[in-house]
Amino acid sequence: MNNHQNAIFHQITNFLKTPLALLGVDLKNFQFNKICHFANHPYLCKGLIKKIQPTLRTFIAEVADV
Numbered sequence: 001m002n003n004h005q006n007a008i009f010h011q012i013t014n015f016l017k018t019p020l021a022l023l024g025v026d027l028k029n030f031q032f033n034k035i036c037h038f039a040n041h042p043y044l045c046k047g048l049i050k051k052i053q054p055t056l057r058t059f060i061a062e063v064a065d066v
Helices: 003-023 042-065
Strands: none
Touching: none
């Protein structure tokens, strides 16, 4: 995996840390980059983020209201 791919996974991990932490998911032991190689297919990563982002916004808004 090159530096660009590592940077992408670092951004994805940081993006997902807060909502997943609220759900009790530990990303330290979850090796996303070894399971899903989205960095090799940028269009998949872009599509994934577009699909997940509205759901995360809704989730965060609901948690903030609680």
